[in-house]
Amino acid sequence: MQPSEGLMEVSVIGGYLGAGKTTLVNHILRQASERVAVMVNDFGEINIDQSLIDSRSDNTISLTNGCICCSLVDGFVSALESVTSFRPKPTRLVIEASGVADPGAVAAYGHGPGLALDAVVVVTDAFRLCEQIADPLIGQTVVSQIGAADVIVLNKIDLADNLTAAKTELAKLNPDALLAYASHAEVNLDLFFGREVVRTSDPTSHVGKFESRTHESSQPIPRAALEALVENLPPEIQRVKGIVRLAEAPHVAMVFQLVGRNWELRALADRNNSPDGNRLVVIGPKGSVPMEWDNALNSGK
Amino acid sequence: MGDASVKIFTAKKIITMNPALPFAQAIAVRGDRILGVGTVEDLAQWGDHELSEQFKDHILMPGFVEAHTHVMAGAVWEFPYVGFYDRADPAGRTWLGCQTIASVVDRLAECERDLNDPDQTLVAWGLDPIFLKGERLVAKHLDQISTTRPIFVFHASGHLATVNSEMMRRSGIDRHTPTPGVAKDADGEPNGELQEPAAMSLAQDGFAAIGVAMMSPNAKWNYAREARNCGVTTIADLGTTRLAMDGQLEAWRQATDDPSYPARVVVAVGHSDFGSENKDSNPMVSLAVRLRDEEETAKLRFGIVKLVLDGSIQGFTARISWPHYVNPPPGHPGNGLWLIPPEQLADIVSSYHEAGLTVHCHCNGDEAAQVFIDAVETALQRHPRWDHRHTVQHCQLTTTAQYKKMAALGMNANIFSNHIFHWGDQHASITVGEERAARMDACATAQREGVKFSVHSDAPITPMGHLHTAWCAVNRLTASGRVLGPEERISVAKALEACTLGAAHQLRLDHDIGSLEAGKLADFAVLEKDPFEVSPEELKDIPVWGTVVGGTPHVAGST
Numbered sequence A: 001m002q003p004s005e006g007l008m009e010v011s012v013i014g015g016y017l018g019a020g021k022t023t024l025v026n027h028i029l030r031q032a033s034e035r036v037a038v039m040v041n042d043f044g045e046i047n048i049d050q051s052l053i054d055s056r057s058d059n060t061i062s063l064t065n066g067c068i069c070c071s072l073v074d075g076f077v078s079a080l081e082s083v084t085s086f087r088p089k090p091t092r093l094v095i096e097a098s099g100v101a102d103p104g105a106v107a108a109y110g111h112g113p114g115l116a117l118d119a120v121v122v123v124t125d126a127f128r129l130c131e132q133i134a135d136p137l138i139g140q141t142v143v144s145q146i147g148a149a150d151v152i153v154l155n156k157i158d159l160a161d162n163l164t165a166a167k168t169e170l171a172k173l174n175p176d177a178l179l180a181y182a183s184h185a186e187v188n189l190d191l192f193f194g195r196e197v198v199r200t201s202d203p204t205s206h207v208g209k210f211e212s213r214t215h216e217s218s219q220p221i222p223r224a225a226l227e228a229l230v231e232n233l234p235p236e237i238q239r240v241k242g243i244v245r246l247a248e249a250p251h252v253a254m255v256f257q258l259v260g261r262n263w264e265l266r267a268l269a270d271r272n273n274s275p276d277g278n279r280l281v282v283i284g285p286k287g288s289v290p291m292e293w294d295n296a297l298n299s300g301k
Numbered sequence B: 001m002g003d004a005s006v007k008i009f010t011a012k013k014i015i016t017m018n019p020a021l022p023f024a025q026a027i028a029v030r031g032d033r034i035l036g037v038g039t040v041e042d043l044a045q046w047g048d049h050e051l052s053e054q055f056k057d058h059i060l061m062p063g064f065v066e067a068h069t070h071v072m073a074g075a076v077w078e079f080p081y082v083g084f085y086d087r088a089d090p091a092g093r094t095w096l097g098c099q100t101i102a103s104v105v106d107r108l109a110e111c112e113r114d115l116n117d118p119d120q121t122l123v124a125w126g127l128d129p130i131f132l133k134g135e136r137l138v139a140k141h142l143d144q145i146s147t148t149r150p151i152f153v154f155h156a157s158g159h160l161a162t163v164n165s166e167m168m169r170r171s172g173i174d175r176h177t178p179t180p181g182v183a184k185d186a187d188g189e190p191n192g193e194l195q196e197p198a199a200m201s202l203a204q205d206g207f208a209a210i211g212v213a214m215m216s217p218n219a220k221w222n223y224a225r226e227a228r229n230c231g232v233t234t235i236a237d238l239g240t241t242r243l244a245m246d247g248q249l250e251a252w253r254q255a256t257d258d259p260s261y262p263a264r265v266v267v268a269v270g271h272s273d274f275g276s277e278n279k280d281s282n283p284m285v286s287l288a289v290r291l292r293d294e295e296e297t298a299k300l301r302f303g304i305v306k307l308v309l310d311g312s313i314q315g316f317t318a319r320i321s322w323p324h325y326v327n328p329p330p331g332h333p334g335n336g337l338w339l340i341p342p343e344q345l346a347d348i349v350s351s352y353h354e355a356g357l358t359v360h361c362h363c364n365g366d367e368a369a370q371v372f373i374d375a376v377e378t379a380l381q382r383h384p385r386w387d388h389r390h391t392v393q394h395c396q397l398t399t400t401a402q403y404k405k406m407a408a409l410g411m412n413a414n415i416f417s418n419h420i421f422h423w424g425d426q427h428a429s430i431t432v433g434e435e436r437a438a439r440m441d442a443c444a445t446a447q448r449e450g451v452k453f454s455v456h457s458d459a460p461i462t463p464m465g466h467l468h469t470a471w472c473a474v475n476r477l478t479a480s481g482r483v484l485g486p487e488e489r490i491s492v493a494k495a496l497e498a499c500t501l502g503a504a505h506q507l508r509l510d511h512d513i514g515s516l517e518a519g520k521l522a523d524f525a526v527l528e529k530d531p532f533e534v535s536p537e538e539l540k541d542i543p544v545w546g547t548v549v550g551g552t553p554h555v556a557g558s559t
């Protein structure tokens, strides 16, 4: 189910120092089509663009493994409280955990008052991953972070000469996570925005085996064709989201959201910045996601 | 200071910690400083004076310097105590330990009756279920106290809390709450135990209470009163990021400027992750430098920066070298947690080091200590600097080779000796095993290898009390009564030096405090018995009359 009205969805961005977490946060801020609040370790590294960021907390936030006996939990909870009181209210909170933090522990805060945990995204450095996993000092930290991921972004693939080894390690350490490849942390946000629907019913375990596929086409689609497409979805598919242009109103980019059997279309808020064509991400258990949708999407031609 | 009159205190004995004149009978004070130490006849050369025989039956020694505590030690006393051991509060009243669930419930019921506002959350602290026999304290026990008032009980570990059903109802905690750490019974109903901060923070009114209390003036006063009650005249609040917050510096100034505030306080700037991925802009450096250069007063000192590198040994989160933990809980990953990426530490240390600050780094495990020692070496190679006094805090598993290296680099150690008594038995049986437990908190090794060191309580983690901490270092007795690692015991004289000059040195204050000699601040611990006369086992039981801070007496147990 979709979080009830008014809850802020929480995305946690984890990963070891240097993997590209901040780059991903910047990418999110550029790409997101909703009101996003961010909590990061270092605002100095964030490209603040007022059109994208609604608010920011001025508090210093240390998102690390602290606790009262080892280091006082200073500020984090109060910073969370102040974010949830921002008005107008952001619909999403992106939390960047520190480079050594267990993102799973940070994500535990994502069920707090006014919040609904979405996905834990762990960024890994394709170039250094194997070396990091083998490192006696940081290996366990990196392995634990990967284990906490719903979505793993294998970043810097442009720099790595041996992707196979990194992929093998990741498959071994967290076979259930969705794997996305990226350079400069440029990934499709639909891969991890709105993931809560595919969480298993046991909140302590991570997402079960699932997959997602992105379908793209260039021509506006008639509304009836879209409805037929939805009607014929396999029943296991619980989530589709993306942007479409209807043949009836081709100049308006619409946000399409499907949760369970309910779906809606609404105009994209930022008209100046709307992409051309249709792009839909379909998420469901492995093997259930239709391969050939692009033709159907293009049926309006 | 402006007062030019001379006051001479006589005492049964004065222990000076000044090797050139170890013992004396009288001490002269002008303003807040020591004019001289010796006999009344010697001191008469300073001219007209008032002779005080107030301490003629007491032992005076340099006020103890506790280089690792937290202001939270004062904040917790805003709330009733329900721990297992007896504990004295800042007003000197002893709270008897609650040794059964029934006595916890009775204590809380009594406190509940004292609250006027029926909506006010009852917050308590110190619960330690390990020691309570029989079933575990859960919400249904707390419901016996009230079903209409929220109740929140912090455990001694700081990692857990237990709340009543009304607190859960008001916080929306029920069988559907997905937050990890919300403990549930066999039927899937939450039982009231909230494990780790994310779960505890759901019961916001209770969880936030101690944080709010830490900011209050009363916490600052109770912190100093607790120090006074055990003979401590200088306390370090080791690490806060709150100094950057509006009003906190002013609040410290207001408290410590009051002539009746009974302690000097060193507030260490807590390193924050904030900005650390970009070392060119570490904003904590300029804050720490500004505080040190512009904001110091006689009773409020700065210049120390605190880093936290790993977790705790009893929590299995300290980074310890192979063979790691001997008996960790199921599912434990094998080693502890880093709180700072190890390869980043050299840059962070360098940023403070180059600004002339002294870095104190929490390292419980030896692997963490090694990373810090290496970081200091790198900082020194980049920027040679003499007498930096960078200090390994806790230093619990630091090895002989590491102490040697620390001595070579000019580093200090602050050793968590209280662990021997409080968790020594568990360290031998569960965490690190017999051999390494016997060399934990190795004061004798530090001494042998020539590392300047102190010992500490980390209050409120263990109760403040330097006679007790010195007793731990001297006797190494555990709670079960065994001697853990007899070879690491040190002499009473060395332990007292660690509690005075040793701590003053690592806080960069040994020119001002730590021994009694002309020119230093007139800070004394006033004891009822001579620590060199009682047996070493009785060190912790010496009654403390109170302190003298800057020439002003402060009697223990007063408010």
Ligand SMILES: [Zn+2]
Residues within 6 Å of the ligand: A067, A068, A069, A070, A071, B159, B311, B312, B315
């Ligand atoms: Zn802890």
Ligand SMILES: [Zn+2]
Residues within 6 Å of the ligand: A069, A070, A071, B362, B393, B394
């Ligand atoms: Zn510590």
Ligand SMILES: [Zn+2]
Residues within 6 Å of the ligand: A070, B068, B069, B070, B238, B458
């Ligand atoms: Zn501490």
